Amino acid sequence: MAENPAYPVGLRLTGRRVVVVGGGQVAQRRLPALIAAGADIHLVSPEATPSVEAMADAGEITWHRRRYEDGDLAEAWYALIATSDTEANTAASAEAERHRVWCVRSDNADAATAWTPATGRSEGVTVAVLTTDAQGRDPRHTAAIRDAVVEGLRDGSLVAPHHRKRTPGVALVGGGPGDPDLITVRGRRLLAEADVVIADRLGPRDLLAELPPHVEVIDAAKIPYGRYMAQEAINHALIEHAKAGKSVVRLKGGDPFVFGRGMEEAQALVEAGIPYTVVPGISSSISVPGAAGIPVTHRGVAHEFTVVSGHVAPDDERSLVDWAALAKLRGTLVVLMGVDKIGKIADTLVAHGKPADTPVALVQEGTTAAQRRVDATLATVAETVRTHEVKPPAVIVIGEVVKVSDGSAPGGAE
Template identity: 90%
Template structure:
């Protein structure tokens, strides 16, 4: 048997009896996949790890609290033998052979009738890697191959085009704060599968260079608006390309729903009858301060943080922000899109009780190669922005957390 390769097959275990002998670390690793497969699982073991015990308490498995006995594998479709008793493992393996039950042994693969492959999952696909022969099996090598394939599928570096007809639709993808490594794996995969990408200037632009030549990339800032407002024109572009049967990705900076007008696009697509998938992104309101060494919360310093848009000045009748209330808060204030209004914002905060000496940090082009941090106070921030020529995009952090750093004692 050792001279012949294993025959790979996918077992459909939903509703079928699976017996697991032993409640240790091996069972703890293998049980979640068996539970996900819908198997009717019986665990036979006098003891179990806390995690395995929790599975039994939750009703995900049936736990028989004793050692293995002959007959335990009757009516089973599949067995996992993983006790610490070699003699019991041998007897159980022999029973599995008699009952023609496919059996995995954690202690002796050569005596097993089945092997567990190194598996991973990506969007409805299971990747399973097996060593060809028992002799010379190297679990770390098979796991490394599994990881490489799954990671490639997830991040789009390994592209496997869909050949069946796809349902037209749009994916609203949050690209994160700018560093291409900070987009989610799902977002990167959808980019790799796109026919059309409509991108904001604040999205991770470096990823666009990785797209195949056939992908049409549209700069949202350059869509001809004509009689439409900018957002209306973008909505129409999404609808038109999706109706042509194309896979469309709307690539946005940060998160689509954090000052990204994402819901407006979802509503327009819904009205046009076009399905839309929303992929969350890492918001610059948290990630950019973090990249600059600023925690938005810190024990003993700030127990809350508030994120506001600064694109409308405090004295503008269109403003929806309660600036006087923000001035009374003791936590961290994060301001997005507020570089050109920071002077008026600082003046308003001070007028309503905030100390002029409250520290302020402006982080320009956060997480990118051009990132820089400029520090000031509420009293000096307007002049500092002019003197240092701070330009958008920049995230502004107001509060004592600006002074917290690695050298600060807890």
């Protein structure tokens, strides 16, 4: 006859006495969760691992430095028996049975009255996985199931709709440099929970195809401007959808606050009384050069890097960049949004003292399957952009670090 399955339950151990017999590796793994549960933990063991001893030194547990003795489980609500002494484990287990204390045994699960599930947590949810029968217990299998469920909840691939009313608001989410796998775990989860997604052209577009059918996806470039300027129209759309009680995600490429105008949107939301959260993203200024095999800093080569916007030319009165000062720096210069202005940028840097043979790399569509890298110098970069037909989006790296690369990264130097 098959054994009945274990009955799953969550123990509320705050302030309640828990006895752990044995201070080895099993205790080291299990104690943190018991501490987090607020239990009054008593460890009975003549020795302990350094990590367990540190818990005792910090006052997180009470350590009785001796072997198990009959009576140690009196008044306990829960017991974990995990010594290498089978005789002591059996005696402690018998005491637990007499006192009706739920007891886990690390050496003999069949003799235990409780089993420890494989557990994981994500955003206020605890996932616990138990094997259904004694004969088929497979800790690796249960741990693998636990990991799959928790990872799915974290990255949004396992969608669990909220049935309680959510607080409307806006999440300003950085989508990373382009590869959909490079969005943060939190960003992906918020996408999966959104009612409305307002997306930039440079955001990770592949993620939009994974959204549930009810999610309204709005292309920020196609929002009707009417009486608004482009950014004002986006701000207005964020506010109106949030006021309608919807959960809104503003999906941007890179990081919201690195040339992403994220603060303008945040300020508009504050003025409208709309709650918002910021989810940082991996900036293309660092990740795209890295994906192309270029470190923005390197020992003995560059001790600093500077990121600037190249969307206006150096001679444009709107430019806020001190190009003369940048020309004097010895480190790496990373230019974003500068493909069509790179000729004037290069000329300006050279005019202010930057050597004309300074290496330059242009990385187009970085981190995506279409990534390509084209190398040049300040003297040749304008012509190189034309002859190689380099198009935005592309990250431009100027400095000696360009020569550090071995060219083996995807989209290696042309």
